[in-house]
Amino acid sequence: MTLSDYLKQNGITRFAFAARVGVHASTIGRLCRGETAPEASLLAAIVRETQGAVLPNDLFPAVMAQVPPQGAAPSEAEPQAAA
Numbered sequence: 001m002t003l004s005d006y007l008k009q010n011g012i013t014r015f016a017f018a019a020r021v022g023v024h025a026s027t028i029g030r031l032c033r034g035e036t037a038p039e040a041s042l043l044a045a046i047v048r049e050t051q052g053a054v055l056p057n058d059l060f061p062a063v064m065a066q067v068p069p070q071g072a073a074p075s076e077a078e079p080q081a082a083a
Contacts, residue, residue: 003046004032006054021045031059 001009007017007028014032018025023042030036031046038046038059046054 001050001053002032002058003028003050003054006050007032017049020049 006012007014013025014028015025018028021028021042022045027036027042031038043056043059046059047056
């Protein structure tokens, strides 16, 4: 679940969540928009505060989109360079 979805579903403002995890609300806004990646300590605080509803992979959608599916053959995972 994305952090944005979690906040909406639980009726939590970015300001309130930011206070819970010890950062500025603008940081939570950037995380929700996918503009930044959290440091390890913030990542742990988010997972803890959401009781696992938001996981590390949920905070790195652009990176995770590039990870090949489990069991994918190398040719499926990485496009071949043109000769």
